[in-house]
Amino acid sequence: MSESDIKIEVKDLTLIFGQKKGQALKMLRDGKSKTEILSKTKCTVGVNKASFQIKEGEVFVIMGLSGSGKSTLIRCLNRLNEPTDGDVLINGVNITKETNKELLDTRRTEMSMVFQKFALLPHRTIIENVAFGLEIRGEEKTKRLAKAKEAIETAGLKGFEYQKPAQLSGGMQQRVGLARALANNPEVLLMDEAFSALDPLIKSDMQDQLLDLQDELHKTIVFITHDLDEAIKLGDRIAIMKDGVIEQIGTAEQILKEPASEYVKAFVEKVDRKSIITAGSLMFKKPTTVLLDKDGPESVIRKMRTVAADVLPVIDKHRVFKGFIWLPEILKAEKAKAEDIMPYITVNCPSVYTEYTVEEMLPLTSGTKSPIAVVNKENGQLLGVVAQTSLMIEATRFNDEQIIHLKEQAIEQ
Amino acid sequence: MEKVIDIGQYIEVAVDWLTENFHGLFDLIKNVGNGFIEGFEWLLMGIPFFVVIGLLTILAYLKVGKGTAIFTLAGMVLIYLMGFWEETMETLALIFVSTIIALVQAIPIGIWAAKKPGVNRVVRPILDFMQTMPAFVYLIPAVLFFSIGKLPGAFATVIFALPPAVRLTTLGIQQVPPDLVEAARAFGATNRQILTKVELPLATNTILAGVNQTIMMALSMVVIAGMIAAGGLGEKVLEGINNLNIGLGFESGFAVVILAIVLDRITQALGQKNENSPLSKLRMKFKKN
Numbered sequence: 115m116s117e118s119d120i121k122i123e124v125k126d127l128t129l130i131f132g133q134k135k136g137q138a139l140k141m142l143r144d145g146k147s148k149t150e151i152l153s154k155t156k157c158t159v160g161v162n163k164a165s166f167q168i169k170e171g172e173v174f175v176i177m178g179l180s181g182s183g184k185s186t187l188i189r190c191l192n193r194l195n196e197p198t199d200g201d202v203l204i205n206g207v208n209i210t211k212e213t214n215k216e217l218l219d220t221r222r223t224e225m226s227m228v229f230q231k232f233a234l235l236p237h238r239t240i241i242e243n244v245a246f247g248l249e250i251r252g253e254e255k256t257k258r259l260a261k262a263k264e265a266i267e268t269a270g271l272k273g274f275e276y277q278k279p280a281q282l283s284g285g286m287q288q289r290v291g292l293a294r295a296l297a298n299n300p301e302v303l304l305m306d307e308a309f310s311a312l313d314p315l316i317k318s319d320m321q322d323q324l325l326d327l328q329d330e331l332h333k334t335i336v337f338i339t340h341d342l343d344e345a346i347k348l349g350d351r352i353a354i355m356k357d358g359v360i361e362q363i364g365t366a367e368q369i370l371k372e373p374a375s376e377y378v379k380a381f382v383e384k385v386d387r388k389s390i391i392t393a394g395s396l397m398f399k400k401p402t403t404v405l406l407d408k409d410g411p412e413s414v415i416r417k418m419r420t421v422a423a424d425v426l427p428v429i430d431k432h433r434v435f436k437g438f439i440w441l442p443e444i445l446k447a448e449k450a451k452a453e454d455i456m457p458y459i460t461v462n463c464p465s466v467y468t469e470y471t472v473e474e475m476l477p478l479t480s481g482t483k484s485p486i487a488v489v490n491k492e493n494g495q496l497l498g499v500v501a502q503t504s505l506m507i508e509a510t511r512f513n514d515e516q517i518i519h520l521k522e523q524a525i526e527q
Numbered sequence: 528m529e530k531v532i533d534i535g536q537y538i539e540v541a542v543d544w545l546t547e548n549f550h551g552l553f554d555l556i557k558n559v560g561n562g563f564i565e566g567f568e569w570l571l572m573g574i575p576f577f578v579v580i581g582l583l584t585i586l587a588y589l590k591v592g593k594g595t596a597i598f599t600l601a602g603m604v605l606i607y608l609m610g611f612w613e614e615t616m617e618t619l620a621l622i623f624v625s626t627i628i629a630l631v632q633a634i635p636i637g638i639w640a641a642k643k644p645g646v647n648r649v650v651r652p653i654l655d656f657m658q659t660m661p662a663f664v665y666l667i668p669a670v671l672f673f674s675i676g677k678l679p680g681a682f683a684t685v686i687f688a689l690p691p692a693v694r695l696t697t698l699g700i701q702q703v704p705p706d707l708v709e710a711a712r713a714f715g716a717t718n719r720q721i722l723t724k725v726e727l728p729l730a731t732n733t734i735l736a737g738v739n740q741t742i743m744m745a746l747s748m749v750v751i752a753g754m755i756a757a758g759g760l761g762e763k764v765l766e767g768i769n770n771l772n773i774g775l776g777f778e779s780g781f782a783v784v785i786l787a788i789v790l791d792r793i794t795q796a797l798g799q800k801n802e803n804s805p806l807s808k809l810r811m812k813f814k815k816n
Contacts, residue, residue: 192713222715233710237728247714249724298714 120206121302121334122168127190127200129183129358132157135198148357160186162358163200171332175349177339183358184338188306191336192225193217204302222251226295230307232287234279240290241266241275247298262297268327269293285316292324296331305337309344321347342381346370354378393475394468396505397488397498404428404439404455411448411455414439427487427496428459435489435496437461460484466500467491475505542671553672560624560678567620576612580604583789589806590796598792602785611760611782618749618759618786621677625684625745630738633689637696637737638722647697654690662687662748666755680749680757688745695737699730739794746787760786 130138138157141150148159161183168174178184189195191202193209202209209220226247234243241262248258266275269289279287288308295303309317321344328335339345345352346366353363354377362374373379402421404414406428418426424441436459443458452458464478465487475486479502486500546553571579580603588596606615640647665686669679703726711725727734753761760783767776 194709194713218715218717220715221713227710227713229706229710231706233704233706235707235725235728246711246724250711250714250716250720294714304713 119169120167121170121172121204122174122191122336123201123203123206124164124166124191125201125203127161127164127187127202128159128198129161129186129190129195130157130198131160139199159358160195161190161197164355164358164360165200166353166360166363168334168336170334172350173328173335173337173348175337175339175345175352176355177342177345177352178355179340182355184340184355185306186358187355188304188336188338191302191304192221192227222247223298224300225302225304226298226300227304227306228288228291228295228308230310232279232284232291232311234287234290234294236279239276239278240271240282243279243290244293244297246294251298258297261299262293265293265297268296270323283316284312285320288312288320296327301334303333303335305335307338307340310339310341317344324348354381392468392472393466393470393486393488393500394497396472397468397500398504399498401496401499402426403496406430406436406456406459409455410453411444414444414455415441415448418444425485427485427499428455429496432493433495435465435487435494438463438484438487463487465489468497472505475500479505542668546671557673557676557678560681561676564620564624564677564681567624568617571616571620572613576607579616580607583793587789587793589809591792592805595792595796599789602789606782606785609778609782611763611779614758614760614763614779615782615786618746618761618783621681621684621749621752621757621759622742622745622790625681625688625749626738626742628681629685629689629741629745630692632685633692633737633741634696634734637693637734638700638726640693641697641700650693650697654693657686658690662751663754665748666752670755675756677757679755680752683752683755684745684748687748688741691740691744692734692737695740696730696734699733699737700726702733703729735794735797738797739791742790742794743787746783746790750783 134155138151138155176184186195190197197210244265245258245262269292271289309320337348351365352369354361356377362378370382373382402417404426425438428436428439430436438460447455447458463484488498489496584596584600587599640650665683669683673679707725711721750761753765760779763779
């Protein structure tokens with residue numbers, strides 16, 4: 115990375131919330147932990163000695179869970195949050211040392227921000243909202259409206275100029291937020307969870323649009339998110355943050371292949387393999403059940419007919435799961451005029467606890483058509499049933515290689 | 528029970544000291560204020576009554592609607608026919624002047640209190656005090672400072688009518704979502720720009736609700752101020768009471784009620800965005816063309 119390429123440079127940036135900042139900062143320098151500092155000084159360390167460089171034209175994603183300090187960090191770049199220590203250099207100019215007037219100028223010309231909750235002025239029309247930044251820096255009306263119109267077209271909002279924000283959907287509102295940022299023609303875009311409030315389809319749409327725009331405009335973008343998929347899709351490089359500390363910076367490839375710490379590893383595994391989907395969330399709750407000792411073949415057939423199923427879970431009078439009963443078996447029982455259905459139940463069938471993941475359940479389905487029973491860990495009571503189809507739907511979100519791998523594992527077992 | 532602590536004497540001393548040392552200032556305020564009030568009266572009474580009624584009716588129709596317009600027309604004509612036109616205009620002038628003076632102070636104080644928690648902590652108990660102190664009590668220093676007449680009436684009215692405008696201005700500014708203020712700041716807005724372009728426009732409705740309250744409180748106080756010769760309907764009410772003239776008391780009281788309803792409906796409508804008011808419909812039509 116040559117010197118001239120660097121747009122933003124952050125050096126040892128630290129931000130402490132609270133009264134006794136000086137003492138807290140000293141303790142931090144002495145290597146004391148966050149909890150120690152909190153208990154001694156009642157100060158919270160928001161950002162802890164963050165350092166990174168962002169190249170011109172790069173999309174730099176800062177990722178972390180809520181409370182990791184990512185939103186605090188991005189607000190240090192335009193000093194909405196005043197850093198306690200460290201430097202932020204933009205085009206080689208240290209903005210932490212800027213006077214109020216210089217700072218206003220930086221905010222007005224060099225960097226614009228897009229907000230998670232859009233932050234549009236409800237009493238203004240779309241075009242007035244988009245022109246807001248230009249108005250603030252004192253451009254005359256005809257000029258700023260012309261520029262706003264341009265930005266509105268770029269953001270795909272043509273025709274909505276004279277509507278009010280409340281008349282637009284969330285996705286459209288965020289386009290206004292983006293247009294407002296672009297109208298200023300800044301070199302740096304700060305995007306704070308810009309797409310997090312949108313529903314998944316629109317979110318992905320907006321991501322594509324942002325990438326298209328970036329191909330054209332080559333801005334330097336700092337993007338905050340808690341969504342790894344979004345980070346991978348958008349980021350040229352990704353920084354992962356935890357408890358105010360940047361744990362790792364690298365390309366998506368580097369982070370996925372060589373996670374630098376246990377935290378990053380857990381993060382990457384969790385989101386990547388979709389193993390957060392558990393039996394508990396996937397199961398069909400309160401299924402129609404067959405009661406052992408009470409239901410005879412006739413009533414079982416009736417129940418199957420009403421729910422149009424060819425298999426039902428069987429429980430005893432304590433709701434403990436006993437097995438599944440299939441339609442062909444119950445027909446046999448009926449022919450034999452059997453009173454007890456116990457001999458006709460398939461006893462050897464898969465059952466899991468609620469915390470089992472899709473990944474763990476998949477091997478259980480090989481070689482059987484049976485649904486999977488979800489039971490209570492303590493007393494074996496039936497909680498619900500996971501159908502193979504819903505499991506397959508989840509499974510197809512894995513790529514082929516992963517499914518083959520899972521099947522191989524199942525065979526080995 | 529015997530008086531153990533005598534706060535009253537200190538207040539007396541303070542008021543005496545003020546009247547003795549600042550009577551020049553009080554005279555100046557009195558002359559300027561009286562000029563202001565009389566100018567307004569002259570204006571309102573200079574316009575023929577039917578023009579005033581017509582303007583009020585049109586305003587009521589445009590901002591609120593047909594019903595209020597009819598009420599305004601009928602009510603104001605009734606006041607005229609009862610022979611209270613002059614007194615009503617005097618009262619109206621006093622309300623206008625008091626409200627304007629009150630708002631000129633209340634809105635900046637309200638903004639200041641919204642911005643600085645310390646100021647708010649000081650201002651709030653003072654407002655509580657001003658609002659709960661029996662209204663008649665304000666007449667005493669008013670008379671001591673300015674003797675009797677219209678200006679002391681306005682003085683007492685301003686004190687009594689000021690608090691709601693301060694409170695609602697503070698509330699309105701505090702209710703502006705912080706993310707909007709942050710967004711403005713991120714685009715390089717100065718504090719003044721944040722105030723004029725974000726906070727005040729978003730707080731307008733709440734502030735106007737405060738203005739409405741101030742006007743209503745001014746009306747009630749202006750009537751009480753009739754006791755110190757502030758003129759207007761209040762004096763008629765007082766005359767009715769003093770002479771045990773039930774007819775006069777009721778008539779003048781009724782005129783106060785009519786004026787109150789007209790003022791309330793019109794000023795309330797200023798604060799609310801009524802999409803169905805004739806004016807908004809007119810505006811929509813204009814926009815579409």
